[in-house]
Amino acid sequence: MNPTPPPPDWPALSDQEVVRQAAAGREAAYREIIRRYQRPVYSLIFRMVRNRELAEDLAQDTFIKMLNAINSYRPEYKFSSWIFKIANNAAIDQLRRRELDTLSLDGSPHAIDAETIEATTLQIGSDQESQLDEVASKELGTQIEHAIAQLRPEYRNCILLRHVEGRPYEEIAEILDLPLGTVKTYIHRARNELRMLLSDTREG
Amino acid sequence: MNAPILQHLTADELDALLDGAGSARVTSHLETCATCLAMVEGDRRLVGALSALPALDPTPGFADRVMARVTIAPVVSPAAVVAATPRSIAARRRAFGGSLFAGTSLVAAFAWAIANPAAALNTVTPAFQGLWASLQQLMTSGSAQSWSAQLVGAFGSPSKMLFALVAVSGLYVVALTGFHRLLTDPVPDANW
Ligand SMILES: [Zn+2]
Numbered sequence: 001m002n003p004t005p006p007p008p009d010w011p012a013l014s015d016q017e018v019v020r021q022a023a024a025g026r027e028a029a030y031r032e033i034i035r036r037y038q039r040p041v042y043s044l045i046f047r048m049v050r051n052r053e054l055a056e057d058l059a060q061d062t063f064i065k066m067l068n069a070i071n072s073y074r075p076e077y078k079f080s081s082w083i084f085k086i087a088n089n090a091a092i093d094q095l096r097r098r099e100l101d102t103l104s105l106d107g108s109p110h111a112i113d114a115e116t117i118e119a120t121t122l123q124i125g126s127d128q129e130s131q132l133d134e135v136a137s138k139e140l141g142t143q144i145e146h147a148i149a150q151l152r153p154e155y156r157n158c159i160l161l162r163h164v165e166g167r168p169y170e171e172i173a174e175i176l177d178l179p180l181g182t183v184k185t186y187i188h189r190a191r192n193e194l195r196m197l198l199s200d201t202r203e204g
Numbered sequence: 205m206n207a208p209i210l211q212h213l214t215a216d217e218l219d220a221l222l223d224g225a226g227s228a229r230v231t232s233h234l235e236t237c238a239t240c241l242a243m244v245e246g247d248r249r250l251v252g253a254l255s256a257l258p259a260l261d262p263t264p265g266f267a268d269r270v271m272a273r274v275t276i277a278p279v280v281s282p283a284a285v286v287a288a289t290p291r292s293i294a295a296r297r298r299a300f301g302g303s304l305f306a307g308t309s310l311v312a313a314f315a316w317a318i319a320n321p322a323a324a325l326n327t328v329t330p331a332f333q334g335l336w337a338s339l340q341q342l343m344t345s346g347s348a349q350s351w352s353a354q355l356v357g358a359f360g361s362p363s364k365m366l367f368a369l370v371a372v373s374g375l376y377v378v379a380l381t382g383f384h385r386l387l388t389d390p391v392p393d394a395n396w
Contacts (some may be wrong), residue, residue, distance in 0.1 A: 027276050039259040046260050056262050063270040142255050163254035175381045188215040195246045 048091035
């Protein structure tokens, strides 16, 4: 009989090692994965769908789906890419289902109509109050949250992954299944739009 | 050759600048172009503010709610299959030894059969003889045409050697393939 190995120093382990432990059936490894990724995953989804309850449900679904398929994870990919991919797909599916954002057919940067902007802003103003209270301490932060909400979804996830989550371009391309050039273009355009939206706010 | 100073910054140059790397062209262009300078300063402020946005927490008990719907029991997986192949050096040596032994035995038997065809036939082919006799009968009775006669001629006595050769080579290939598979890690499913 082998003696039970001592519990690993979870925070010190790499993602790959934690996943290996999870695949071997250790519950603590599952919980370590949740601990590491619940904030970035929930933050990304919340900033995509702008609804706290919905974001929580989608984040939960993301983890359940990913953890139940932990044995199919391929270590040659970055683990964070895998989980962000599942999270982003969940958010995008939800946006499409609810038609919160309508993609413009003419490629206009202002992809969502005024009514949607108003609805989204109202939502941020009411049931997202407590979430955004932490943010509201900085006026610029609040303005940026509102500006991000007005970007079209494919710009929104790019700018969030790049400048909020700090992911490199290559990983974003992998997460979103987009060519690297497209990712760069989207991020560049998203920054231009945000700059304009913020200067409008300041002038207005 | 660098782009002229007069040309506005490209998206790549702007990215490099935001990452803290700017070429001499970029620096001198920014000294002369208010439009690009305003864009760079705006982007710097924006990127700083974006990266300062707080990470948001789901409600307490999130992990427990997730775990309540997760099945921990490890299922049969590519990882389990990988684990089942001999990975230790000793196990691989045994597998290699087995493969070498099987291969050498088969080659030796084949060489001996070439050198002693009559003895080989007596040893190896009693099982084939019945089959061969009925096959021969079928060919001669079935047709008297020249192709069948040629076939019978070609397969007369050495044909039984051909049977032995094919059978032995087949066994050898099967043994090698089997041991090769044993010694090679299977590739996990590409399913995401
Ligand atoms: Zn310029």
